[in-house]
Amino acid sequence: MHSSTLAVRTHRPVLLVAGILCIAASLRAPITALGPLLELVRESFALNASQAGLLTTLPLLAFAAVSPLAAPVAHRWGLERVLFAALMLLVAGIVLRSAGSAAALYAGTCVIGGAIAIANVLLPSLLKRDFPQHVARLTACYALAMIAAAGVMSAVAVPLHRALGAGWPASLATAAGLPLLAALLWLPQLRFRTTSAPGLSSAPASASVWKAPLAWQVAAYLGLTCFVYFAAIAWLPSILLEAGDSSAHAGAMHGWMQLAGAVPALLLMPLMQRMRDQRWISFASPALSALGLVGLMTLPALTPLWVFAFGMGMGAALILSLAFVGLRAGNQRIAASLSGMSQCIGYLLAAVGPTLIGFLHEAAGSWTVPLVVCTVLCVAMCGLGLSVGRAVHIEE
Template sequence: MPSTTAAAHHAHRSTRHPALLVAGILLIAASLRAPITALGPLLEPVRQSFALNASQAGLLTTLPLLAFALVSPAAASVAHRHGLERTLFVSLLLLVAGIALRSAGSAWALYAGTCVIGGAIAIANVLLPSLLKRDFPRQVAKLTAGYALSMIAAAGLVSAVAVPIDRALGAGWPASLATVALLPLAAALLWLPQLRSRTVSTPGLADGLAHASVWRAPLAWQVAAYLGLTCFIYFAAIAWLPAILQQAGDSSARAGALHGWMQLAGAVPALLMMPLLQRLPDQRLLAFAAPALGAVGLAGLIALPALAPVWVFAFGMGMGAALILSLAFVGLRAGHQRTAASLSGMSQCIGYLFAALGPILVGDLHERLGSWNLPLAACLLLCLAMCALGLSVGRARHIGP
């Protein structure tokens, strides 16, 4: 016999407009990478403004990842108390505030705003998979690919236009970085109707047994490791690819365009993987092939940098596919919504703690050696490690009931 809470939850779902809900999810997703990736093409003028060394500059990409790791475990509990809808709305408002603070023009605001941005994104990162598991349990893979596509496309577009917008506005990098606030602001406005029909309490999000079992499950640690390796490599590239390309002889505008090209390349596997994730018996082939393609792109940048557009596209496709899989594994490997919420928080906590090292270590390695070849080779080896891990985490298994 269904409980009162379950009945209320069912009534809540029946009053939703699915198309409006999906549109809101996609626009929220579009806001979850662009505020971070917008910084990459403008990192050199930011460094010049405050005389930052490579480690200090890398910290601007690392801080959001640390915020992901620290805030992610608490997101499910906050949503349990206040409801998924209201918590997601507040995260969008925090994101707008963080972008505004980062663009204030001072060094302390730059770093403080970056921390707020990371915390706001962390909340939505954790809650979107749980929302999909709750409201669209039979379409998790397809909608995960859809929101990953929205996230990747927005991030690529923002990266590609960051330098042209900077030049067009003529007001320096703070004005260009501030324009990205339009995405979460639009998402918050579109999300307003969801607040009228929000759940007072989201069933299962704070289940202590599910939370404990996730931390004891080897499969959960594999999901976390796959996410961590993906984001270590991907966010290192987001931080340093424009600098890598400029050292190879490209202009700042071309480097920024290729930075966006790398991220837009991730839209290709997002489109292809929507049907594949539904039809394949497991994800082993995809989880192996994605980092393998990323490794090909890195090897090409080392051996033949003149063909950078080809290698950047290959890398973007491979790591974009790996990012989609990392997100999808939360829903695909969880046996229940409460497990999905706990797995999402746990995997993002562990995964992003590791990923936070990427921009700093890669930048520091380059500064010590004066060359990008060894940092690129190190990331290539991590891609190969992901290939081996993918053969295990890609098997069709579940955590929890």
Template sequence: MTSPTPPRAAHHPALALAGILLIAASLRAPITVVGPLVVPIRESLGLGAAQAGLLTTLPLLAFALVSPVAAPCAARFGLERTLLAALALMCAGIVLRSAGPAWALYAGTGLAGGAIAVGNVLLPSLLKRDFPLHMARLTAGYAATMIVAAALASAVAVPLAEAWGGGWARALAAVAVLPLLAALPWLVRVRLPADAAPRPSPAAPRPSVWRAPLAWQVAAYLGLTCFIHFAAIAWLPAILQEAGASGARAGALHGWMQLAGAVPALALVPLLQRLPDQRWIAFASPALGACGLAGLLARPEWAALWTFAFGMGMGASLVLSLAFVGLRAGSPQVAASLSGMAQCIGYLLAAVGPTLAGSLREWSGRWSLPLGACIALCIAMCALGLSVGRAGHIDGTPVRRGREGPQPSAG
């Protein structure tokens, strides 16, 4: 049994929600803002395609390295203090990478990526702790916030750089406003009285997520989603510009692709409430992404349609990947462990995406090879989705149906 002490969010729900959504807005925009600016960054610093791909790969490597330690840090220092420290480091990394030299660009990117990893891992655990009966709704809400903020950052990156006389560094630095705003509610929350920590019963020890096949399936689905998604974030503007689009249009379509991901984030909530499991959604989402990529290969002049389809498919897959952490965990403690494990393995796999896509482009001289590889991975995700989408918990505890879809049993 656990202590019935109500979560802190029960007394300050608006503050808790504001903190969650503002952090969510900071988790992708610092990465996606780089894609539309890759061409001026390469020209300014003399970077090759593979070197430029590292600007997207470095945050993913930081995700993989930092994710396993985020939950232990939160257990020692508290969720609120850990998240506030992460926001401060994120802001520092964004400012550092905008300093100008190549070393600062890479160092700041890695620092910001490590801070983002902490938010990635702890937000599902925070939702599980503070809003256990609203996991599906709030997961979709914070995913939509994350996607919309990322899309806006992509859309305004090139206009900001041009307005500031080609100042790509200033455009990169502009996203520091997001973690600064996000820190405000957390400065208040760290001053509130700490919650009494629920203590698990000695008779029910927590299982190791590293030994659970279902946990590895969650990690693989997340990894393939992020491999494809971040490869597209890194290189879609370059792909579109090579097909004849202007830099401004490529940046706008880059934001359009990510904005499309907010549509399934909102539409999945009623579906998750009504379906007994997520198998067919987990199958259909990457299938739609594959159709978008195939359309870019066959008819690039219809790029607006194909980028929207791809964004919807990968957006739905990302929402499901995040939701699986809560839906496949029977407690906040297991959710934190599963989140750290899944994001470590998943983002380690995803880190290969941008650099490998850039290397394949340099080797083949065309974008058809990396796009074809991503289509094949989408098909693999379809098969995996039929397995990971089955209702269940990694520790074998029963699942009950509730207002927010499958929920952990009270026993």
């Protein structure tokens, strides 16, 4: 980026940050909106449990498949343009998913996952380039926007279905409003790129990232976080129902866990700016989640407390995983390649998590074994956090 262009951008940070936050708000809501409506979707197309579960797995597989492609594409066409194209692709995927046929439902879900994957990868690179001194704080802000929008969309999906009177497709289609707003706010940024985005040349950085032990630590931390968190998203209501809770209480606890995940975004913003490194918080976050899981198994009478502790720990770990991309990268090019690598591995594990945990439950006949496995993975993350939290960088 030329210095004159950088000067123009840095004199207009409010519009740029608003665009970033609106993009972030678009990256989970289209997926979480489906959960409350899933039973209605199943009834419409007579889907069995496996076919319905595929609607959760497909976006995660798309994340893994598309993430490594984002940096080379951004290098060729420019980071701003590719982010705008991803928003338009996301709108198209949401509309296609709501077209009313089973084929469109699955195809639209894949398109949504691919579009989100591109923006997921490029946002950390954008922060590293334009706000190198504020990576941790802005990562926490966009994680908060992402989680809050997802929670709101989950809460309003069923009321919108009832209010609109046009079936679940109309309710799902309303999720297109977020990426449309983000695209409008992003339009002024398109004039800052014409052909290429300096610092995103993918080949050398990509090679160095895949060979760097620290990069694998970043990827492993994100991967384990995604595995445990998405398994909980998929199975927590079933775990609580089997323990004797009502469906209403199980649903409320599911929302409570997601709300807890937003708390660290507020707490980590001031903390991470003052830290010399992130070792203790990288250790404490999965430790808190492990405590929540152990409490859930041993003292179920305090379920709200344990669910909140688990959600808060996982929320903090997710924010740290995203922040590590910028904090551990030596430059913007490495940040883009590290983001693609870590999210590819992370979301492959996320796609495996719900299925493997469900299989363990069926094989064991109870939820104890799956919960113990998730606890062990959280403990492994504690050890990994002491290493990945060090203030070191991946260099070319």
